[in-house]
Amino acid sequence: MIKFTVKVFKRVTSLLEGMAVTIKYFFSGPVTMQYPDKKWTLPERARGVVTLIIDKETGKHRCIACLACVRTCPNFSLAVEVKTDENKKRYPGKFTLELGKCMFCGLCVDSCPTKALMMNNEYELAVYTRKELTRSLLP
Amino acid sequence: MKYEIEKDIMTDNYYLNMGPQHPSTHGVLRLVLRLDGETVLDAVPDLGYLHRGMEKIAESRTYSQFLPFVDRIDYIAALLNEHGYCLAVEKLLGVTVPARAEYIRVIVAELNRIASHIVWYGPFAMDLGAITPFLYAFREREMILDMLESVSGQRLTFAYMRIGGVRQDLPEGFIEKARAFCKYLKPKIDEYETLLTENAIFLKRTKGVGILSGEAAINYGCTGPVLRGSGVKYDIRKNSPYSVYPELEFDIPTGTVGDTWDRYKVRLEEMRQSARIIEQALEKLPSGPIMAEVPKIIKPAPGEAYGRAESSRGEIGFFVVSDGTQYPVRLKIRTGSFSNLSALRDLVKGLKIADVVAVLGSIDIVLGEVDR
Numbered sequence: 425m426i427k428f429t430v431k432v433f434k435r436v437t438s439l440l441e442g443m444a445v446t447i448k449y450f451f452s453g454p455v456t457m458q459y460p461d462k463k464w465t466l467p468e469r470a471r472g473v474v475t476l477i478i479d480k481e482t483g484k485h486r487c488i489a490c491l492a493c494v495r496t497c498p499n500f501s502l503a504v505e506v507k508t509d510e511n512k513k514r515y516p517g518k519f520t521l522e523l524g525k526c527m528f529c530g531l532c533v534d535s536c537p538t539k540a541l542m543m544n545n546e547y548e549l550a551v552y553t554r555k556e557l558t559r560s561l562l563p
Numbered sequence: 564m565k566y567e568i569e570k571d572i573m574t575d576n577y578y579l580n581m582g583p584q585h586p587s588t589h590g591v592l593r594l595v596l597r598l599d600g601e602t603v604l605d606a607v608p609d610l611g612y613l614h615r616g617m618e619k620i621a622e623s624r625t626y627s628q629f630l631p632f633v634d635r636i637d638y639i640a641a642l643l644n645e646h647g648y649c650l651a652v653e654k655l656l657g658v659t660v661p662a663r664a665e666y667i668r669v670i671v672a673e674l675n676r677i678a679s680h681i682v683w684y685g686p687f688a689m690d691l692g693a694i695t696p697f698l699y700a701f702r703e704r705e706m707i708l709d710m711l712e713s714v715s716g717q718r719l720t721f722a723y724m725r726i727g728g729v730r731q732d733l734p735e736g737f738i739e740k741a742r743a744f745c746k747y748l749k750p751k752i753d754e755y756e757t758l759l760t761e762n763a764i765f766l767k768r769t770k771g772v773g774i775l776s777g778e779a780a781i782n783y784g785c786t787g788p789v790l791r792g793s794g795v796k797y798d799i800r801k802n803s804p805y806s807v808y809p810e811l812e813f814d815i816p817t818g819t820v821g822d823t824w825d826r827y828k829v830r831l832e833e834m835r836q837s838a839r840i841i842e843q844a845l846e847k848l849p850s851g852p853i854m855a856e857v858p859k860i861i862k863p864a865p866g867e868a869y870g871r872a873e874s875s876r877g878e879i880g881f882f883v884v885s886d887g888t889q890y891p892v893r894l895k896i897r898t899g900s901f902s903n904l905s906a907l908r909d910l911v912k913g914l915k916i917a918d919v920v921a922v923l924g925s926i927d928i929v930l931g932e933v934d935r
Contacts, residue, residue, distance in 0.1 A: 435763035442758045446695055455702050467709075469731065471716035498628040529631035529722040534730070543716070 464547075471528045472546040474502070474521055476561045477539070483563065486540035489514040493532035493541060501525035502532060519561040523549060576604060581919065583612050589686065589923065590930030592904075596919070603919060606911045608904055613934040621894035626652050626861040627726055629894070634720035636879075636896060637932040640679040642672045642711075643874040645724040650805055651870025651881035652726045653855075655863040663851045664728035665807045670741065670844045671714060671723065672872075673837040677748070678707040679875035680830050680837075687827070687924040688759060691768050696758050703751055710740055726861060728854035738845055745838040752834055760828070769824040773910040773922035776821055783909075784902035787877030789926055792829045793821035799873040806872075811843045823925040830927075833875075862889050876900050876927055900932040 457464070466472075476485040489506045501524075507517035533541045551557060581594040591612035597605040617636060621629045633648045634641040646668055653660060660668075681704040685697035708718045713734050715723035723730050759765045775785070780793040790797055798815045800808040816832035818825025863885040871880035877899020884893040903926050910926075911919045 434761075438761040438763050442695070442762055445699075445754055445757055449699075455705075467713040467716070467734070469714070469716040469734065470712065496628065498624055498631050527631045527720070527722075528717060529720075530716065530730070531627065531631070531722070 466545045466547070470545050470547075471530050471543040473523065473544055473549065473559070474526065474532055474541055474561065475544050476519065476563075477542050478563055485563070486538040487516050487519065488538055488540075489516045490537060492535045492537060496531045496535040498529065498531065499525045499527055501527075516562065521559050521561055522557060523551075523559060524554070524557040574599065579916075581916075583609075589928055592923075592928065592930055592933070594907075594919070594923075596916070598916070601915050603911050603914050603916065606908050606919065608907060610904075610934055613930045615935065617935040618894055618896055621891055623890065625889045626863070626891065629891075630725070631720065631722045633881075634722055635931060636898065636935060637874060637876065637900070637929050638719060639682050639929050640675050640875045641719065641721050642668075642675040642723060643679070643872055644879055645721070646672050646806070647870055647872035647874070647879040648881050649724050649726055649870070650872060651868050651883045652861070652863070654870050655866060655868040655883055655885055656726070656857070656861065658727050658855045658857055660728055660855050661852045662807070662849045664853045664855070666844050666848045667729050667733060667853065668724060669807055669811070670733075670841055670848075671711060671721075671729075673840045673844070674707050674711060674741070675721075676837045676875045677834050678704050678711075680834050681707075683830060683875075683924075683927045684755060687927070688765075690920045690924040691765060693759065693762075693765065696755060699751075699758070700755065703748060706744060706747075710737065710744065713737060713740075725854065725857075727857035728852070732853050738848070741841060742845055745842050748838050749835065752831060756831065760831075766824070768918075768921055769827060769925070770822060771820070772823045772914065772918050773925065774820060774822045775906055775910055779909065780821065780906065783906040785877065785906055786902065787874065787899045788826055788829045788833065789877065789899075789903045789906070791815065792818040792826035792925075794819055794825075799871060799878055803871075805870075807844070808840075810847065811840050813837075813840050823921055826925040826927075860889055862887065871897070874899055876929065876932065877903055879932075896935055898932040898935065900926075900928040900930075904928050904933055 476487055478485050489504055491504055494502045494504050501522045503520045504516050505518035506514055508514055530543060533543055576597055576599050579596045579598055581596055583591040583593040593609040595607045595609060596603055617632060620632055630645065630648065633644045636644050681700045685700040688696035711721060712718050714737060715721040775793050777793040777795045780790045780795060794817050796815050796817050801815055813836045816829045816836065818829050865885055865887045867882065867884045869880060869882045871878055878897065879899060880897035882895040883891050886892045907923065907926060910922050
């Protein structure tokens with residue numbers, strides 16, 4: 425009989441101990457963020473959408489259309505149309521990214537020999553049409 | 564608890580599809596249950612709803628291109644997968660990874676292991692009707708994901724390790740943050756235990772439910788916490804050490820009976836051990852390069868290699884066959900969840916439907932890993 429009472433007592437207190445933890449947090453502030461009102465500050469390395477780095481002063485990018493990024497992309501989401509100018513220097517005529525295919529792995533950024541690519545901090549990427557998923561990286 | 568089936572009333576057996584859209588089958592798993600009343604006579608898992616053909620994809624990707632795909636095999640513990648894959652390809656190439664890179668790998672992998680066990684702990688409690696633990700557990704997971712995001716740039720599919728090292732060095736302030744987190748985590752795990760371990764309802768639902776003997780676990784090829792919960796002391800980090808694990812001190816927790824409660828206990832203890840490993844690794848972290856000398860286009864000599872790592876769900880292994888070109892000829896992926904799931908049929912025989920949910924939760928499967 426005593427054994428049984430002890431058992432019941434233990435079981436009941438076990439439930440109360442759990443409740444105590446919950447009640448403790450009842451008096452502390454919220455841990456969640458009110459998302460659309462407050463926004464995240466992403467770390468420096470956050471990998472968002474691939475973009476070409478544009479020099480602010482000259483408005484030029486460093487892409488030499490070597491196609492290293494196109495070849496390294498695991499999902500074939502990048503496309504570059506190679507053009508040559510009068511000095512036989514290569515430059516990208518078109519540079520498109522298909523966001524629907526992109527895995528945000530960052531292999532293209534790593535492969536670029538001129539460090540022309542970067543990933544920005546954009547993370548709200550939903551669009552209304554399939555067409556909008558294809559982005560041109562050139563300004 | 565096994566239930567005796569009453570024989571005096573003749574009733575027909577019937578079939579019930581549990582899943583693929585059932586909220587507590589942890590993904591798109593379909594269980595075909597043969598029932599007598601509410602007692603389960605047989606349970607056949609039907610797989611393949613999340614099959615993406617990972618092994619075939621690998622044959623048309625270069626070795627480094629396949630790395631982001633590896634993240635998506637077991638998306639809860641992506642870094643542990645990456646570790647296994649990198650070990651396999653590095654073995655094939657004969658590359659030695661710098662010490663600092665290996666330490667960084669261990670630190671981030673163990674952080675990921677804790678995050679992965681938290682993802683198991685919360686939903687498992689939720690399956691049994693306890694909603695509170697889920698919310699508390701995910702609070703800690705958020706901190707881990709924030710830390711891993713500051714290291715790799717992503718929150719779930721990290722693509723952080725590279726063949727021969729890691730992508731970037733640890734960011735400034737990470738070491739202090741990780742240390743503070745380990746200190747913070749230990750009392751939190753005690754709090755998890757207060758919420759569940761001695762809880763009367765939880766004990767009733769888990770003690771003695773779904774007993775898997777050590778022998779059966781070995782025969783089914785179970786690995787990870789499922790095997791250790793059955794009392795078999797087997798951990799790849801200890802039994803066939805890789806990376807820098809031999810230099811770090813940690814214990815392998817084991818269960819005694821092999822029931823759902825033991826598997827629960829093992830995972831909680833593993834979280835504590837992981838925190839211990841991280842603290843030591845942060846202490847010992849050497850300076851130096853983070854990448855080995857690896858050619859830009861990886862073309863291993865013809866041959867084969869098997870690399871394996873202890874994932875949070877068991878052994879994750881990659882068998883890579885090379886023919887000397889930049890694409891692997893064959894890549895076989897061995898995952899823990901798949902073998903662990905095969906034991907389910909025996910575990911749930913004779914249990915009630917509600918216990919199937921508890922057992923399935925305690926096995927901790929990720930369907931991405933089962934189907935690949």
